[in-house]
Amino acid sequence: MRDQFLTDKSIVWTIAGSDSGGGAGIQADLLTFADFGCHGCSAITANTAQNTLEVTALNAVPLAVLNSQLQALQRDLFPAAIKIGMLANSEQVLLVADFLRRLKALQSVPIIYDPVAIATNGANLTEGDITTEVLTQLLPQCDLVTPNLHELIWLTKIRAKDAASIISAARQLHSMGGAAVLVTGGHSQLGPNEVSDLFWDGEKVDWFIGRQVPGNNSHGTGCSLSSAIAACRALGYPVRDACVVGKAYVQRGLRLGANQHIGTGNGPVGHCGWPLELIDFPEVLIPGDARAQHYGLGAQISEQPLVSGFAAMDSQALGLYPVVDTVGWLQRLAEQGVRTLQLRIKNPGEDLREQVQQAVAIGRSYKLRLFINDYWQLAIECGAYGVHLGQEDLQVADLSAIRSAGLKLGISTHGFYELLLAYRYRPSYLAIGAIYATDTKDMSEQLQGAEKLARMAALLPQYPLVAIGGINLQRAPEVIAANVGSIAVVSAITRAKDYKRAIVEFNALLGDKCAEAESC
Ligand SMILES: Cc1ncc(COP(=O)(O)OP(=O)(O)O)c(N)n1
Numbered sequence: 001m002r003d004q005f006l007t008d009k010s011i012v013w014t015i016a017g018s019d020s021g022g023g024a025g026i027q028a029d030l031l032t033f034a035d036f037g038c039h040g041c042s043a044i045t046a047n048t049a050q051n052t053l054e055v056t057a058l059n060a061v062p063l064a065v066l067n068s069q070l071q072a073l074q075r076d077l078f079p080a081a082i083k084i085g086m087l088a089n090s091e092q093v094l095l096v097a098d099f100l101r102r103l104k105a106l107q108s109v110p111i112i113y114d115p116v117a118i119a120t121n122g123a124n125l126t127e128g129d130i131t132t133e134v135l136t137q138l139l140p141q142c143d144l145v146t147p148n149l150h151e152l153i154w155l156t157k158i159r160a161k162d163a164a165s166i167i168s169a170a171r172q173l174h175s176m177g178g179a180a181v182l183v184t185g186g187h188s189q190l191g192p193n194e195v196s197d198l199f200w201d202g203e204k205v206d207w208f209i210g211r212q213v214p215g216n217n218s219h220g221t222g223c224s225l226s227s228a229i230a231a232c233r234a235l236g237y238p239v240r241d242a243c244v245v246g247k248a249y250v251q252r253g254l255r256l257g258a259n260q261h262i263g264t265g266n267g268p269v270g271h272c273g274w275p276l277e278l279i280d281f282p283e284v285l286i287p288g289d290a291r292a293q294h295y296g297l298g299a300q301i302s303e304q305p306l307v308s309g310f311a312a313m314d315s316q317a318l319g320l321y322p323v324v325d326t327v328g329w330l331q332r333l334a335e336q337g338v339r340t341l342q343l344r345i346k347n348p349g350e351d352l353r354e355q356v357q358q359a360v361a362i363g364r365s366y367k368l369r370l371f372i373n374d375y376w377q378l379a380i381e382c383g384a385y386g387v388h389l390g391q392e393d394l395q396v397a398d399l400s401a402i403r404s405a406g407l408k409l410g411i412s413t414h415g416f417y418e419l420l421l422a423y424r425y426r427p428s429y430l431a432i433g434a435i436y437a438t439d440t441k442d443m444s445e446q447l448q449g450a451e452k453l454a455r456m457a458a459l460l461p462q463y464p465l466v467a468i469g470g471i472n473l474q475r476a477p478e479v480i481a482a483n484v485g486s487i488a489v490v491s492a493i494t495r496a497k498d499y500k501r502a503i504v505e506f507n508a509l510l511g512d513k514c515a516e517a518e519s520c
């Protein structure tokens with residue numbers, strides 16, 4: 001017998017109602033899973049009778065019928081993630097909650113609950129009130145719950161309408177069982193032509209701001225969003241990445257499906273494959289954003305307004321980019337013709353300033369694109385070419401001073417969410433890591449892989465992008481194929497048997513991506 005955990009495609013379940021009209025419910029969920037390359041399984045809770053205009057019957061399935069589907073799936077098709085949609089009555093909620101409790105005792109599984117209870121046209125989608133069972137039994141089993149505004153009000157009894165009250169209600173919902181909350185923005189227009197989703201995981205509030213798409217083909221957006229998030233979780237994406245990619249998927253479906261004619265009412269949202277265009281991705285609201293106050297983030301307003309638009313690189317292709325910890329290494333690599341380099345000193349001594357000064361001098365004499373990691377004040381003072389900062393530095397570094405001094409700025413990112421966040425600053429380049437496991441730094445929670453790298457790189461085809469983390473000569477070809485213009489390496493150079501040869505081989509793989517630097 002084959003191992004049920006070894007599957008060629010990630011398995012995702014939907015526990016939800018069938019929509020006879022094919023626009024929402026199980027039908028939308030399975031189309032979504034397929035778009036993400038996952039194998040979808042279903043446990044049907046109800047056979048709703050509906051079309052694009054109305055819901056005429058609920059037709060809840062008996063508990064034994066629901067249970068038999070869940071048991072059959074568990075025996076052979078163990079899930080990598082589960083999406084839960086419409087549950088038709090309290091008994092079904094209790095059965096599913098109990099089933100999930102047992103399943104999770106076997107192995108942890110991300111569970112995403114889209115709390116469907118009322119159709120957009122106002123039709124009730126449950127037999128009786130399921131609120132207590134949802135709040136006390138089901139929510140504690142879930143990792144993420146994705147209510148729209150009506151569902152948020154239903155579950156919290158808070159009459160949320162503006163950003164601040166949506167945040168309060170989301171905090172309350174999170175406190176009832178610990179699931180992260182994504183409040184979808186389709187029913188609450190908080191900014192002109194904006195559809196903004198609020199994310200709260202108990203640690204950090206985020207707003208994902210999307211653009212409104214004109215048209216009525218929005219049936220199934222909630223189902224498709226939660227399914228897309230479940231698929232991304234099954235593929236190993238962290239929850240914020242899953243949310244922004246899920247939102248982009250739905251945005252793409254709204255955009256490309258806007259002019260389709262299916263039925264005479266609200267047609268289904270499109271199912272149009274992986275979102276690979278930046279236009280579909282939300283903006284991440286960042287501290288210092290002029291809209292922060294409006295979005296209820298008064299307390300998070302940064303002392304410095306958003307600073308964006310840093311000095312442009314001379315080329316999109318920065319080529320081989322060794323990251324080293326001594327001036328000696330900079331000199332040796334510059335002599336070998338390397339033109340993009342970083343000085344990354346993690347245990348500075350008293351001679352730090354001298355080292356930065358020497359590095360800047362070497363950079364000038366060899367016309368290097370030389371970035372100083374972390375020490376942005378020293379970099380400014382010494383007249384460096386550029387500075388490289390991590391995500392956590394963005395709140396403390398004086399970005400305005402870096403920009404005014406004309407320094408180039410590189411920013412580290414780890415996944416879609418951080419990429420979108422860092423892109424708001426329009427830095428000189430964006431680094432994406434860690435592509436593979438590395439001994440140089442503990443990045444074990446933030447590994448991207450070459451496939452995800454390619455999907456991220458597709459969003460910014462004209463932007464200088466740098467891949468970093470665990471890249472060596474063997475892995476470089478698939479990294480370069482992901483369409484980044486540069487590969488940053490530490491150990492592949494500093495621990496190479498023959499670093500000169502390694503440079504030649506990397507450059508051969510990079511081909512025309514090892515452009516000469518401008519004079520600096
Ligand atoms: C090119 C490049 N990419 C990423 C990093 C990592 O920077 P950061 O997140 O600031 O972490 P530390 O390097 O400071 O540990 C980098 N240095 N260079």
Ligand SMILES: Cc1nc(C(=O)O)sc1CCOP(=O)(O)O
Nearest residue numbers: 433434438440469470489490491
């Ligand atoms: C310094 C660093 N930053 C990373 C990130 O993902 O932000 S990965 C990394 C280590 C890169 O070293 P090596 O080439 O030896 O794997």
Ligand SMILES: [Mg+2]
Nearest residue numbers: 373374389390
């Ligand atoms: Mg740093």
